[in-house]
Amino acid sequence: MTEIINIFFILFTFLALSAFPLNIYNQKFTHSIGVISIFDLVTLNLLLNIFALFVISFIVIDYSKIYISLLFFSISTNLFYFFSKKKYFKFFLNKEFIFFILISFIIFSSIARSPILSWDGIENWFFKAQFFFYNYNFFDLRESRGINYYPHLGTFLWGFFWKNSILQYEYTGRLIYIYIFLLSIFSISDLLYKNNFIKLFFSFFTILLCFDNFLFSGYQEVLLFSFLIFLSKYIYIYFLNEKRLILLVCFLILNLIPWIKNEGYLFVIIFTLSLSLLIGHFKIKKDILIFILFSWTLLIVKNFIFYKFLSFNPAHMGSLIFSFNFFDIFNLVFLIIQGLVIAFFKYKIWLLIIGSFIFYRNYNFSTKQKFFIKFLKINLIFYLLLIFVIYFSVINDFRGLNWWIDNSLDRLLYGISGFFIIQIILVTKYYKNYNLK
Amino acid sequence: MKPIKKENIIYLTLLLLITIYFNFFENIYVIYRSNISERLTKDYGYCERSSYGFVKYVDKKYKLNNNITIINDEEYPSSDAFIYKPKKNYNNKFLILLNYNELNSKIDMSQYIILEKFKNCFYLKKND
Numbered sequence: 001m002t003e004i005i006n007i008f009f010i011l012f013t014f015l016a017l018s019a020f021p022l023n024i025y026n027q028k029f030t031h032s033i034g035v036i037s038i039f040d041l042v043t044l045n046l047l048l049n050i051f052a053l054f055v056i057s058f059i060v061i062d063y064s065k066i067y068i069s070l071l072f073f074s075i076s077t078n079l080f081y082f083f084s085k086k087k088y089f090k091f092f093l094n095k096e097f098i099f100f101i102l103i104s105f106i107i108f109s110s111i112a113r114s115p116i117l118s119w120d121g122i123e124n125w126f127f128k129a130q131f132f133f134y135n136y137n138f139f140d141l142r143e144s145r146g147i148n149y150y151p152h153l154g155t156f157l158w159g160f161f162w163k164n165s166i167l168q169y170e171y172t173g174r175l176i177y178i179y180i181f182l183l184s185i186f187s188i189s190d191l192l193y194k195n196n197f198i199k200l201f202f203s204f205f206t207i208l209l210c211f212d213n214f215l216f217s218g219y220q221e222v223l224l225f226s227f228l229i230f231l232s233k234y235i236y237i238y239f240l241n242e243k244r245l246i247l248l249v250c251f252l253i254l255n256l257i258p259w260i261k262n263e264g265y266l267f268v269i270i271f272t273l274s275l276s277l278l279i280g281h282f283k284i285k286k287d288i289l290i291f292i293l294f295s296w297t298l299l300i301v302k303n304f305i306f307y308k309f310l311s312f313n314p315a316h317m318g319s320l321i322f323s324f325n326f327f328d329i330f331n332l333v334f335l336i337i338q339g340l341v342i343a344f345f346k347y348k349i350w351l352l353i354i355g356s357f358i359f360y361r362n363y364n365f366s367t368k369q370k371f372f373i374k375f376l377k378i379n380l381i382f383y384l385l386l387i388f389v390i391y392f393s394v395i396n397d398f399r400g401l402n403w404w405i406d407n408s409l410d411r412l413l414y415g416i417s418g419f420f421i422i423q424i425i426l427v428t429k430y431y432k433n434y435n436l437k
Numbered sequence: 438m439k440p441i442k443k444e445n446i447i448y449l450t451l452l453l454l455i456t457i458y459f460n461f462f463e464n465i466y467v468i469y470r471s472n473i474s475e476r477l478t479k480d481y482g483y484c485e486r487s488s489y490g491f492v493k494y495v496d497k498k499y500k501l502n503n504n505i506t507i508i509n510d511e512e513y514p515s516s517d518a519f520i521y522k523p524k525k526n527y528n529n530k531f532l533i534l535l536n537y538n539e540l541n542s543k544i545d546m547s548q549y550i551i552l553e554k555f556k557n558c559f560y561l562k563k564n565d
Contacts, residue, residue, distance in 0.1 A: 003469075003472075095445075099448055106461045109459070109464040112464070113460075113467045114476065115473070115476065115480070116477070116480040119514045127523075145521065196444065197444075200447065200448070201451075
């Protein structure tokens with residue numbers, strides 16, 4: 001029974017952190033970024049808290065004190081609004097949000113029942129999370145077991161919530177991944193508006209199609225997947241209304257991704273390159289330019305920090321110094337295509353994404369939406385190229401290409417799929433209009 | 438009596454489907470009936486696969502203060518995580534050997550004294 005209470009408690013914690021520091025009465029801000037739903041607000045709050053926790057991971061400080069302070073401020077401010085404004089109460093306790101909370105609890109129970117860690121989870125990521133559980137910080141990670149140059153944001157969240165739960169069971173920390181996963185799906189389905197049921201069915205089927213118990217056993221791909229969903233949603237809104245604050249939200253999301261997994265820095269490069277190719281279409285080109293420049297600067301800063309304090313290995317066992325013959329290239333292309341087909345059927349959301357890219361041209365989109373779809377297509381081409389480059393770099397690895405493709409291509413594609421789920425929404429024709437005045 | 442709204446029926450149906458898909462009631466029953474240690478032993482095995490049960494048993498009985506090497510003769514991820522203590526040295530005098538394969542073991546058993554044995558799992562001390 002205590003364990004069930006523990007799960008309730010951790011869910012309450014996530015909710016509390018999602019209801020602070022922004023609130024719907026911060027009207028100037030919320031209106032300017034187009035926050036109209038509870039999931040937008042919850043997403044932004046959680047992202048801000050994740051960013052705050054990311055900064056804290058570099059500081060020598062008692063994480064329990066941080067946790068208690070966050071909880072205290074969140075509960076006190078929210079209680080004040082709950083009791084003073086009826087509208088606030090209604091805003092939070094709508095059916096959709098309660099549905100989200102209940103599904104979170106249902107899936108939490110599934111992890112709690114079988115809290116097993118998978119290979120990479122138990123060999124690498126667990127030890128980083130454990131370091132944070134023992135209140136060590138980023139700079140202590142050089143002494144941790146497992147691969148040194150893996151980034152730490154996901155494991156920091158894992159360790160932080162593991163430490164700050166009632167029973168301090170390891171799996172409680174991993175429940176944050178499920179919460180973020182579900183939040184991202186509900187948040188993107190917010191773009192649908194015409195019919196509440198369509199929204200509901202979309203969330204329902206996306207959860208079923210994208211939930212993979214294996215990936216919740218310590219892997220970080222789920223966070224990549226969710227962050228890319230958030231990113232695609234807010235960059236879509238930015239394409240429609242070009243509000244600077246939304247670009248700021250995108251900047252925050254994009255630049256947290258390299259701190260989740262090393263692939264993240266390649267995602268940043270792809271995203272910024274795609275933006276730069278379309279820069280001519282934007283009204284305020286200066287903003288996009290600053291966005292790209294700062295993102296690249298932060299990438300350099302991240303790599304510098306790793307170079308200085310941990311290990312620096314951007315290629316992860318890959319190498320671009322190799323010898324090969326044409327048969328190797330032929331073999332690489334064949335194995336990748338085979339791997340792609342298997343992965344598309346394993347993560348069936350890809351079948352919908354591919355379908356939506358094929359059939360979208362039948363619909364009448366606005367110019368801005370067409371421009372956004374063009375942006376998605378450029379990203380897709382870059383991601384395909386990226387897959388070839390990644391596996392090309394391990395063509396001479398002693399484990400063999402087969403091993404690499406079998407063990408990582410499906411996970412890589414799973415993460416990337418988050419960015420393109422928005423295309424499925426666009427072809428449903430039930431999207432919201434975010435052209436705010 | 439007020440008729441139930443169509444919207445509520447859909448919410449409840451979807452919730453029920455998710456409950457069934459994720460075996461919610463069974464999960465709650467299992468969590469309620471067995472503690473975390475029992476569940477992890479079931480998942481990782483007592484003296485099979487990653488042998489969570491045996492490793493934890495040794496850790497508890499011998500109150501290990503330092504880290505010790507754990508070797509598994511079968512292909513499973515390291516079991517160190519079960520009892521790993523950050524920033525502590527490894528005590529090379531002791532060793533936990535799991536799923537011992539006498540025909541092709543990574544360890545030469547003649548170099549060790551057996552302190553604890555359960556099926557094919559051993560807690561060993563190096564001969565002086």
